[in-house]
Amino acid sequence: MFAARQATSSVFGAVQRRAFSASAANATKVAVLGAAGGIGQPLSLLLKLNPRVSELALYDIKGAPGVAADISHINTKSVVKGYEASAEGIKECLSGAEIVLIPAGVPRKPGMTRDDLFNTNASIVRDLAKAAAESSPDANILIISNPVNSTVPITAEVFKKAGVYNPKRLFGVTTLDVVRASRFISQLKSTDPANENITVIGGHSGATIVPLLSQSGYTLEGAERDEYVKRVQFGGDEVVQAKGGAGSATLSMAMAGARFAESLLKAAQGQKGVIEPTFVDSPLYKDQGVTYFASNVELGPNGVEKIHPVGKLTEHEQSLLEVCLKDLKGNIEKGEKFAKDNL
Numbered sequence: 001m002f003a004a005r006q007a008t009s010s011v012f013g014a015v016q017r018r019a020f021s022a023s024a025a026n027a028t029k030v031a032v033l034g035a036a037g038g039i040g041q042p043l044s045l046l047l048k049l050n051p052r053v054s055e056l057a058l059y060d061i062k063g064a065p066g067v068a069a070d071i072s073h074i075n076t077k078s079v080v081k082g083y084e085a086s087a088e089g090i091k092e093c094l095s096g097a098e099i100v101l102i103p104a105g106v107p108r109k110p111g112m113t114r115d116d117l118f119n120t121n122a123s124i125v126r127d128l129a130k131a132a133a134e135s136s137p138d139a140n141i142l143i144i145s146n147p148v149n150s151t152v153p154i155t156a157e158v159f160k161k162a163g164v165y166n167p168k169r170l171f172g173v174t175t176l177d178v179v180r181a182s183r184f185i186s187q188l189k190s191t192d193p194a195n196e197n198i199t200v201i202g203g204h205s206g207a208t209i210v211p212l213l214s215q216s217g218y219t220l221e222g223a224e225r226d227e228y229v230k231r232v233q234f235g236g237d238e239v240v241q242a243k244g245g246a247g248s249a250t251l252s253m254a255m256a257g258a259r260f261a262e263s264l265l266k267a268a269q270g271q272k273g274v275i276e277p278t279f280v281d282s283p284l285y286k287d288q289g290v291t292y293f294a295s296n297v298e299l300g301p302n303g304v305e306k307i308h309p310v311g312k313l314t315e316h317e318q319s320l321l322e323v324c325l326k327d328l329k330g331n332i333e334k335g336e337k338f339a340k341d342n343l
């Protein structure tokens with residue numbers, strides 16, 4: 001127990017320890033779809049270490065019962081169950097879930113963009129979203145599967161068609177961009193990365209990822225600034241290249257997904273002022289036809305509590321935002337068109 005709790009607290013901080021006693025009163029079922037994958041396994045492990053989770057439901061087209069059996073031996077209180085791939089299996093997995101994390105789908109290989117995953121992952125996400133709309137319509141749905149800029153709109157359209165869409169409960173997980181932006185600035189400034197929290201807005205691919213250093217009081221100039229921005233925007237490619245065909249970021253993504261789920265749970269369990277950047281149905285740039293956008297979002301018991309505006313930008317950040325909005329609009333429309341043609 002001690003080791004498990006220590007591992008959790010080193011990831012999520014002291015707040016986690018304070019929450020331990022409060023957690024008993026909160027029965028929270030969390031489901032992971034794609035739980036046997038590169039992200040799914042470590043994500044499920046981190047969720048098992050989270051005392052706010054009382055039940056962990058794992059689903060995959062293959063291997064979920066094995067992952068569940070393994071994780072279930074960890075000596076934390078939550079109950080873990082793995083489900084076989086079947087209509088009944090996914091229904092039971094989702095039923096009663098408060099949070100549904102979806103990392104199901106194929107990852108990139110070197111030379112591919114996230115958009116190159118669209119043809120495979122769009123229908124995987126559509127089908128899982130259909131199951132969620134049916135069996136857990138009130139859950140918070142956290143989309144990890146790429147391309148997030150398109151898979152989130154697809155999920156929204158599925159929920160709309162089923163008559164259960166709640167924009168406050170659908171999230172594209174962009175936390176890894178914040179994690180990277182924070183880590184990379186700490187390397188340049190020799191600060192403790194755990195104390196950095198760089199706001200990242202826009203979406204989750206290439207030029208749609210816009211880090212806002214100025215809002216954390218940092219100024220980088222010239223080549224150093226451009227290299228930093230490029231590294232944040234293409235951090236995913238760095239991992240894809242390094243893995244040489246064996247997939248994309250899994251471990252850092254698992255940490256980021258677990259952190260976002262933890263933030264939602266904290267907010268659901270009454271903590272105020274929980275803020276995470278995330279890709280949501282957003283009013284900020286709707287007048288420019290960009291219907292989903294990642295910015296700082298205050299979370300609450302009902303999911304999205306308040307979408308913060310992006311705030312003051314430097315001229316350079318403004319120019320990045322303009323490129324972002326153009327790309328993002330295309331990615332969103334692509335997802336919506338797929339839904340229109342395939343639902």
Ligand SMILES: NC(=O)C1=CN([C@@H]2O[C@H](COP(=O)(O)OP(=O)(O)OC[C@H]3O[C@@H](n4cnc5c(N)ncnc54)[C@H](O)[C@@H]3O)[C@@H](O)[C@H]2O)C=CC1
Binds near residue numbers: 062106127173177
């Ligand atoms: N949002 C983000 O920041 C990030 C997103 N990703 C994305 O996450 C996705 C998963 O990546 P990995 O875990 O590395 O891939 P992976 O291939 O290791 O695992 C994917 C899992 O999904 C399962 N799966 C496939 N179709 C399914 C279905 N219909 N129902 C249930 N499970 C299904 C597979 O059996 C596999 O176990 C990729 O699309 C990747 O691009 C990856 C890193 C960061």
Ligand SMILES: O=C([O-])CC(=O)C(=O)O
Binds near residue numbers: 176235236237240249
């Ligand atoms: O780069 C990829 O394909 C996976 C991903 O989204 C990331 O690592 O940010």
